[in-house]
Amino acid sequence: DITETNGHFVFCDVSFGYEKELILQGISFEAKPGESVAFVGHTGAGKSTIINLIARFYNYDKGNLTLDGIDMKQITRSSLRSHMGFVLQDAILFHDTIRENIRYGKLAATDEEVIQAAKDANAHDFIMRLPNGYDTVLDQSGSGISQGQKQLLAIARAFISKPSILVLDEATSNIDTITELKIQQALERLMEGRTSFIIAHRLNTIQQADKIILLENGKIKEQGNHKEL
Numbered sequence: 168d169i170t171e172t173n174g175h176f177v178f179c180d181v182s183f184g185y186e187k188e189l190i191l192q193g194i195s196f197e198a199k200p201g202e203s204v205a206f207v208g209h210t211g212a213g214k215s216t217i218i219n220l221i222a223r224f225y226n227y228d229k230g231n232l233t234l235d236g237i238d239m240k241q242i243t244r245s246s247l248r249s250h251m252g253f254v255l256q257d258a259i260l261f262h263d264t265i266r267e268n269i270r271y272g273k274l275a276a277t278d279e280e281v282i283q284a285a286k287d288a289n290a291h292d293f294i295m296r297l298p299n300g301y302d303t304v305l306d307q308s309g310s311g312i313s314q315g316q317k318q319l320l321a322i323a324r325a326f327i328s329k330p331s332i333l334v335l336d337e338a339t340s341n342i343d344t345i346t347e348l349k350i351q352q353a354l355e356r357l358m359e360g361r362t363s364f365i366i367a368h369r370l371n372t373i374q375q376a377d378k379i380i381l382l383e384n385g386k387i388k389e390q391g392n393h394k395e396l
């Protein structure tokens with residue numbers, strides 16, 4: 168088990184296939200502690216598959232993948248995930264209050280910590296405008312709040328768990344400009360000092376990443392920052 172992590176990932180000639188056919192081939196890159204890495208590429212290029220290896224939803228097949236110099240296969244899934252925060256396109260919500268939905272990121276969190284996380288995530292204002300505020304009960308699909316507001320809750324949940332490693336899958340659609348801006352600001356704040364992996368769709372996010380990795384057909388076509396590419 169790992170009790171702490173610097174969030175230093177090294178992919179060295181990594182290959183992986185869900186079945187016999189290799190989906191990722193010869194993937195080599197490094198994410199230094201605190202860096203942000205944006206994955207771009209067409210549908211089916213392998214972006215989600217790389218994330219699956221980073222979160223160890225699957226084990227890589229060939230090459231070498233280490234976190235802080237330790238082989239990923241040696242790190243238990245639970246200890247890895249305890250250092251990881253996820254902000255995915257569809258936030259996983261529970262049939263419970265907004266307060267508890269945020270607290271899910273850290274079950275021991277106090278009400279004050281929940282509110283602070285919501286503030287950090289730019290979610291506090293919209294929550295306070297709801298008739299029942301933090302006591303608003305959500306259903307699993309989050310009906311009654313917008314797609315963008317669901318993202319803000321997912322960000323609040325990530326703030327409260329204070330992960331060293333972040334995995335972000337940017338939402339693409341149905342978000343108004345103002346909420347979009349709030350999400351972007353909150354994500355920038357969240358990513359500060361954390362190793363972040365982003366499946367990026369917005370140009371702005373891509374421009375700000377420390378490293379952009381362009382995937383094509385399961386291989387890295389190019390990598391570098393926005394100025395270099």
Ligand code: ATP
Pocket residue numbers: 185186190208209210211212213214215216217
């Ligand atoms: P998108 O932009 O559509 O999300 P992506 O870049 O995330 O695409 P992946 O989901 O990583 O692409 O898929 C890469 C390849 O792996 C595709 O050919 C896909 O069909 C295949 N694939 C993805 N998930 C699985 C799975 N669970 N089992 C078998 N093959 C899979």
Ligand code: MG
Pocket residue numbers: 214215216
């Ligand atoms: Mg994908």
